[in-house]
Amino acid sequence: MVNELYPYIVQFEEEAKSPGLETHRKRKRSGNSDSIERDAAQEAESGAGLESGSSPSQCSLPPKKEKDASAKKESLGHWSQGLKISMQDPQMQVYKDEQVVVIKDKYPKARHHWLVLPWASISNLKALTRDHLELLKHMHSVGERVIADFAGSSELCFRLGYHAVPSMSHIHLHVISQDFDSPCLKNKKHWNSFNTEYFLESQAVIKMVKEAGRVTVRDGMSELLKLPLRCHECQQLLPSIPQLKDHLSKHWTK
DNA sequence: GTTCTAGAAC
DNA sequence: GTTCTAGAAC
Structure with a gap:
């Protein structure tokens, strides 16, 4: 499979x-x-x-x-700048319009895993203001559009959201199916970055920008990445990544 | 972000 | 002895 x-x-x-x-x-x-x-x-x-x-x-x-x-300072060749390169590559582009581009995550952590990126240079969540509200809504709706177009017939559930402290520069919205069936999902950090409060729901980010005018990420987010492995479907604790992955397969319909 | 690997955990 | 994690290096 x-x-x-x-x-x-x-x-x-x-x-x-x-x-x-x-x-x-x-x-x-x-x-x-x-x-x-x-x-x-x-x-x-x-x-x-x-x-x-x-x-x-x-x-x-x-x-x-x-x-x-x-x-030693970050050059364009630094790994953290990789998204800026990938988003410009037509072969990586799944969708694009005047405001955003969508690419497949290079190391998908589930059967479907896309990134929605604005053309505008927005470094991270802290840079967001109310001026970006419509853009954020557009990124979300484009994410939903991509799901409908490329996974609409599947019964997979999806979540759309941002990592609280992303490793890669240039703001990007994760659109990821909830099977987490992927050989690229390899460690606790991978799991917890999508299955703890480290993952900030797109709708929550939009709401925060709308109501507070900016996004505040509270301290200690990195500690969340070290939490014990817990199944997102049934909350069961699993002692290791291999055992978590084996457990996850029990929740798949196919 | 990933890869690699020492040594912890089993 | 093997599996698995976690931290350094990139």
Whole structure:
């Protein structure tokens, strides 16, 4: 069943097991993507290491150290900026209009998992004002439109909402089916980010912006990600991710 | 966000 | 001995 639903992911995992390709992956990872500044910083770092090694009595820090820190700042190639890249890629776009674009989550945590993103650059929930009210409503209705168009005939339930403290930049509305049947759902953080108050209902966010003029996320959200694993359907506690996943399958109709 | 893996938990 | 988690690295 899983193979039928996620053929591309299964294929990828099988490829990863091949020793030759594994080597290729590692080589590619160590050599690619990061900025020229980063490489320069690494060279500077190793250079500094050699210097201090050859003359251990010298303790003064070279001015290079500050340069390293600034070079490490988020560049466009940083993983947290990935959504900005993906949303521009026509091949990723499931839907788009003048205000928003919808893409499939690259690592879906359920059978259906989309992200609705505004074209406007809104970094996170804290940046929202009443000026965004209509946009937020539109994002929600587009999410419902996508569900109807791509999963309308299924009997799956969906939730629409935002992570309280997202890892990826650029505000994005999660549209996710409630089966949580996916090989990409692998750990407690994944589960709790969609099944505790860490997941802020789209409607609640809209209401908050409407009534308070902004979204306030109270402190300690990260602690929610460490809560024990509890089934969202029957509230049963499960001791591990594999056991949770096995349990979840009992709630599926197929 | 993911991957990788040491060592905790079983 | 194997499974699984959690934290570092990317």
